[in-house]
Amino acid sequence: MASVPAVLRSEWTKIRTVSSTVWTLTSALVVTVALGAALSALVRATFEDMPPIEQATFDPTVVSFSGMLLGQLAMVVFGVLVVGTEYSTGMIRTSLAAVPRRGTFLFSKIFVAGVLALVVGLATSFLSFFLGQALLGEHRTSIGEDNVLRAVIGGGLYMGLMAVFSMGVAAMLRSTVLSLGILVPFFFLISQILSAVPKAKEVAEFFPDQAGSTIMQVVPGAMGSDPPPYGPWGGMGIMLLWVTAALLGGYTVLKKRDA
């Protein structure tokens, strides 16, 4: 059995030597920050036109994270590619011949990619926050206010976990195309649409993205939304359960199936 530090080193080399890593993570950061900045500027200009309920529950932190809805998709793509490429290139056989202990292989890969995604996620969320607040003018908040730091760190954690969740799903499905075909429409469309439909909303609240993103709210029921039946850390806990399930599923598939 190969030693874990050696496998971690090898997986780090794999991640840093493909161009997809750079473009997916850069997209995640740039899209989130730029879109967040644009919406912050827009909100500042149109604040007086917002419905009273939104003004009452105005959450400047959430506004500066508006870009995450799109930016998270780049994180999903990153996570899917890290695992899925092993299958699409046939490299999985070479990899498992080099590291026959499948748990060591999979979790080393996910650890390295997950830490990288988390670092980029935190950078994204801090940048989005500070740029967004600067553009919100008199409606801004500051990092020193109650719960704001939790929301900003949570935003980074959320992006990192989206990537890790996608890695688990890709390990279960063993296919880049299939994983992207399911995850992207799910997070970008299905989850968003269901969360706006009265009855379906109660279910959608427990989806990983809906639950996990509550951590970014400083004002409960921010921007006129109905507060969910759990707190910010409760939501993060629900997301962690999803991530754990995806990882266990991915590990079970890798362990049981022929490569």
Place this chain on the structure above:
Amino acid sequence: MIELEGLTKRFGTKTAVDHLSFQVRPGQVTGFLGPNGAGKSTTMRMVLGLDHPTSGTARIDGKHYGELDEPLTYIGALLEAGGLHGGRSAYNNLLCLAQSNRIPERRVAEVLDLVGLSAVARKKPKGFSMGMGQRLGIAAALLGDPQILMFDEPVNGLDPEGIHWIRNLMKALAAEGRTIFVSSHLMSEMALTADHLIVIGRGKLLADTSMADFIHQNSRSYVRVRSPQPEQLRDALHSSGMTVAEEGNGTLEIDGATTEEVGELAGRHGIVLHELSAQRASLEEAFMRMTAAAVEYHAHDANAPQWAPKGV
């Protein structure tokens, strides 16, 4: 040494590998021969622990693949489907493999040089020709300087120069005392490279023999003779007790005779000959006869339950 014991793999109701038991010994090239779909690749994947056997075991130096410390330093493998990332440079593809097994980085440049790819070390394999891709796969197999090497159809897609190169490489590696296990569906290729031969058909072991024995047992030698007077010639041959097969156009084939015997016999009877030559049945034919039998056997086997019950 690679040891298989009752190795079996079933996919649903289909048995891809059926109780295979054999050993692959060091110091020689062992050819693993069988028609397409005979179970060669599945067997090799099971040796590497990639596919889980339904039953039986495959061991490398007495251990299961998963029990090897740094497996690439024991056994290197070239599998059929590339197995490297097209968008990562040749050098980096090998580097991540080397790092996972704590193989020193200088070895990457060494093996690239050995297979003649130093010039394209920083290029991405997706732009490589099939031959270059095979060379890179072989470089990956050699990375850990292993004592055992396993190549699945290594000459597929190679040009004559590449085939020649790989043949010599395998022989040189075997001469260094390494265990070389190479699969092919071409008997002619094996005849040129292998010292020992393992033949399978439909997942079953058909032969486990030295190449020399295989050639001796399977290459029928006969005399081919053509004459404008075939009837007289045949009668003359018959009366001297030889077995004659007629091939048409006045051509006869005589098993187990020499050209001298046939020529002198014709001379004594005053028969004109237009051709007289010693022939050997090709090993390819011998191989096809052997595997065709296995295929037929299985086809009957599969039909047996439908026919048997009522004895219609």
